[in-house]
Amino acid sequence: GQQLNQSPQSMFIQEGEDVSMNCTSSSIFNTWLWYKQDPGEGPVLLIALYKAGELTSNGRLTAQFGITRKDSFLNISASIPSDVGIYFCAGQYQAGTALIFGKGTTLSVSS
Amino acid sequence: NAGVTQTPKFQVLKTGQSMTLQCAQDMNHEYMSWYRQDPGMGLRLIHYSVGAGITDQGEVPNGYNVSRSTTEDFPLRLLSAAPSQTSVYFCASARFGVSGAGPGNTIYFGEGSWLTVV
Numbered sequence: 001g002q003q004l005n006q007s008p009q010s011m012f013i014q015e016g017e018d019v020s021m022n023c024t025s026s027s028i029f030n031t032w033l034w035y036k037q038d039p040g041e042g043p044v045l046l047i048a049l050y051k052a053g054e055l056t057s058n059g060r061l062t063a064q065f066g067i068t069r070k071d072s073f074l075n076i077s078a079s080i081p082s083d084v085g086i087y088f089c090a091g092q093y094q095a096g097t098a099l100i101f102g103k104g105t106t107l108s109v110s111s
Numbered sequence: 112n113a114g115v116t117q118t119p120k121f122q123v124l125k126t127g128q129s130m131t132l133q134c135a136q137d138m139n140h141e142y143m144s145w146y147r148q149d150p151g152m153g154l155r156l157i158h159y160s161v162g163a164g165i166t167d168q169g170e171v172p173n174g175y176n177v178s179r180s181t182t183e184d185f186p187l188r189l190l191s192a193a194p195s196q197t198s199v200y201f202c203a204s205a206r207f208g209v210s211g212a213g214p215g216n217t218i219y220f221g222e223g224s225w226l227t228v229v
Binding site: 040043044088100 | 142144146151152153154155156159167169201203205217218219220221222223
């Protein structure tokens with residue numbers, strides 16, 4: 001089945017640093033989504049990407065849909081303590097198929 | 112987590128017991144799904160549905176049954192609970208189903224159900 005490889009698995013950074021994480025797939029996806037999960041809660045959508053090459057920002061977050069449609073990255077600029085959490089990428093191949101998730105990147109920010 | 116309601120939030124079961132996790136959405140979403148989340152494993156898809164009357168297996172379907180008799184509800188049934196099913200379960204829904212994802216068709220998660228099987 002389709003799988004997403006998300007990296008890094010965890011990150012420990014200082015407040016103010018920029019963060020980059022990515023997801024790759026062995027097969028093509030036509031939709032990429034990025035989620036953040038806080039402890040004890042469900043994942044919340046950060047950014048959605050629907051076209052190859054698309055670059056979308058949401059505040060300090062920027063995500064891109066890779067040209068090959070097999071990868072996507074998420075950047076967080078000037079990190080703050082509330083950025084702590086688990087970040088998930090997710091992809092959908094085509095209409096009527098399931099949304100597949102990566103294993104997540106756990107972000108820790110020290111002030 | 113707008114519009115996706117999961118119950119119960121916490122449950123302890125004995126091995127061999129059966130139970131149903133309920134999920135309901137009031138957004139007329141086509142797509143509904145169940146994921147389980149375990150440490151270091153991310154969100155793994157159990158079952159999903161792209162519309163009423165249509166269900167399909169995900170990555171880890173064994174030990175779970177689902178049905179989709181209405182657009183609003185997508186219950187997850189554990190027929191004979193096992194300790195390996197101790198996990199956090201998330202229901203998720205999206206407007207897309209057979210119509211496919213697109214702007215505005217993003218997926219929404221419930222708040223989770225913490226299940227412990229002893």
